Amino acid sequence: xxxxxxxDKVAPKYALSPIGNPQAYEYTLDRTRSxxxxxxxxxxxxxxxxxxxxxxASSVDHLTATDISPAMIAIAKGKPTPQTNITFAVQDxxxxxxxxxxxxxxxxxxxxxxxxxxFRQIHAALPEGGYFISKSACxxxxxxxxxxxxxxxxxxxxxxxxxxxxxxATALEQAITAAGFDIVESGNHPGIAxxxxxxxxxx
Numbered sequence: 127x128x129x130x131x132x133x134d135k136v137a138p139k140y141a142l143s144p145i146g147n148p149q150a151y152e153y154t155l156d157r158t159r160s161x162x163x164x165x166x167x168x169x170x171x172x173x174x175x176x177x178x179x180x181x182x183a184s185s186v187d188h189l190t191a192t193d194i195s196p197a198m199i200a201i202a203k204g205k206p207t208p209q210t211n212i213t214f215a216v217q218d219x220x221x222x223x224x225x226x227x228x229x230x231x232x233x234x235x236x237x238x239x240x241x242x243x244x245f246r247q248i249h250a251a252l253p254e255g256g257y258f259i260s261k262s263a264c265x266x267x268x269x270x271x272x273x274x275x276x277x278x279x280x281x282x283x284x285x286x287x288x289x290x291x292x293x294x295a296t297a298l299e300q301a302i303t304a305a306g307f308d309i310v311e312s313g314n315h316p317g318i319a320x321x322x323x324x325x326x327x328x329x
Contacts, residue, residue: 161323227256236291258326264318
């Protein structure tokens, strides 16, 4: 089973799932809005069923929201919204030849085998000083990390989990920095979810 087909399969249930920690979710939404301008062209990668994209679209000029799962994108397109400045599309990598003022990716990079390559693509799509804002599950280290190390291979073998990459918050931020970004803000919101705001470094 490919990762896209896994997410297609779980999309209806995923769409009905409540937000795990509403307070942390609202906090990171507000922090993200503080870096966006109403003139910005924004890309959100791994948008799922589009809930976050729809909430952020009013803060920018246009938001392109992408996901590898056609079923997720179909649900996103079917949601009622007053927003007319948002485009949903099935896409894995950063669209070639496009430029954005900010790139967002929430709860995505622990699901991406070639995370570092994605960071380089994002860097290329941003102007100097452009923002890359992400939240990633850091699943290596501590008792939870040990539990994930044991359970994830078993669940994936049974078709009940997608590919999951385990890394620490330090390793995540080192990879972002190595791709040409400076970390502006970071923190855990909540627990193992590392929120990172990075700015494209001056060349």
